[in-house]
Amino acid sequence: MIERSVTHTTFVIERSYPAAPARVFHALSDRAAKSKWFVGPGDWDVARYEIDFRVGGREINSGGRTGEPLHTFNAIYQDIVDNERIVYAYDMRIGDTRISVSLATIELKPDGSGTRLVFTEQGAFLDGWDDAAGRERGTIDLLEALGRSMQESE
Numbered sequence: 001m002i003e004r005s006v007t008h009t010t011f012v013i014e015r016s017y018p019a020a021p022a023r024v025f026h027a028l029s030d031r032a033a034k035s036k037w038f039v040g041p042g043d044w045d046v047a048r049y050e051i052d053f054r055v056g057g058r059e060i061n062s063g064g065r066t067g068e069p070l071h072t073f074n075a076i077y078q079d080i081v082d083n084e085r086i087v088y089a090y091d092m093r094i095g096d097t098r099i100s101v102s103l104a105t106i107e108l109k110p111d112g113s114g115t116r117l118v119f120t121e122q123g124a125f126l127d128g129w130d131d132a133a134g135r136e137r138g139t140i141d142l143l144e145a146l147g148r149s150m151q152e153s154e
Contacts, residue, residue, distance in 0.1 A: 007125045009132035015117045015143050019150050021108040024115045025083045027150055028106060029053045037149035038142060039063075048072075055080055059088070069095030075104075084108055092130065099129035119143065 017024055027033045031051045038061060039046065047070055048062040055077055062072040075090035086106045092099050102123040109116040119139060125131055 002127060005127055007131065008123070009125070010120065010122045011132060011136045011139075012121075013119045013136065013139055013143060015119075015147065016111055016114055017117060017147055017150060018114045020113070021083045021110055021115045023150065024108055024117060024146075025086075027146055028086060029080075033149070037145040039145070053077065053080070059090075078103075094129065097129060098126060100125045100135065102135075117143070 027037070030053075031049075034051065035049060043065055044063045045066060046061075046063040048060055051057075051059045053059070057077050059075040059077070060072065062070050064070045070093075072093045073090060074093070075088045077086070077088045079085065079087035084107070087104070089101070089103050091101045100123055102121050104122075105118075105120045107118040107120075109118070121135065121139065123132060123135060125135070
């Protein structure tokens with residue numbers, strides 16, 4: 001029998017990018033731009049990637065290593081303010097097991113000629129499958145990949 005548990009946490013990550021808020025927003029909202037950085041580790045295969053970027057729209061990103069259960073990010077966009085804010089609720093699954101449910105907010109603030117991004121996640125981590133520290137590390141990696149993708153497209 002599985003011992004059921006839930007751990008709640010909030011973390012905030014801030015990053016500065018040498019690009020205008022509109023360019024950062026584009027990298028967060030456009031399918032082709034986002035698919036360059038919102039990916040798993042290098043040895044992962046993408047099984048499914050869909051994005052319907054609008055309030056009420058969904059984003060699904062599923063993949064994993066060959067022979068292992070798929071990791072699936074399944075989001076619903078709750079609030080979008082062009083070039084300023086994105087709020088979405090999402091769950092993460094490994095195979096058929098839901099490992100967490102979160103509310104994430106991305107704020108984009110002009111910072112000189114660049115952008116200050118503030119990412120806030122409020123998470124419920126379920127039954128010991130995942131934890132806030134691991135999720136925060138993974139999010140930091142993704143935000144660093146976001147920065148690299150914008151440098152590559154300059």
